[in-house]
Amino acid sequence: MLDRTPLHIEVTTPDATTVALVLSGGLDQDSASQLAALTFADGYRRLDVDLSAVSFIDSSGLAALVRLQRQAEGANAVVHVVALTPYLRGLLRMTALDQLFSLPPG
Template sequence: MLDRTPLHIEVATPDATTVALALSGDLDYDSAEQLAGLIFADGYRRLDVDLSALSFIDSSGLAALVRLHQQAEGANAVVHVVALTPYLRTLLRLTALDRLFSLPPG
């Protein structure tokens, strides 16, 4: 059996138009619905996502990030990935998701 780290999602609202998410643990088939099920208050215009503490992500996790982007787009908000690991940066580039998300320089 593989060791699994439960997904933890920390949500903060630094101001009235920004929602900040910090994800840690495994974002995979078993946990992707946690992310997809998030509901944000009306009026946010920016969604900052910190992926630097993710220990694992699979295709279901990537799909959940795409759905998060679509949800934000539907609310006229922009998603910014504010932190990520070098591995995740490479993965997002390989899957062309770096074109969808605003990534930090690096």
């Protein structure tokens, strides 16, 4: 049985044009709506997403990340994944989503 840690999202604004998200826990069918419900103030140009504490992600979670990227794109912003686990890096590569997101070197 999988450990279903609830999703926690921390949102900060380090400066006027950057929004930083730190996600922890599971990003799945039950929690993807939390990510989809986020709204950001006008004027941000960069969305930094830290996935290093995400313990589980399914196709619904991946779809939520893609929707987040599309939302940012619609606001003329760029999404940067600033931290992630080796597992998530492999998953993003396997699904070709590494081509969609700016990933940290590794």
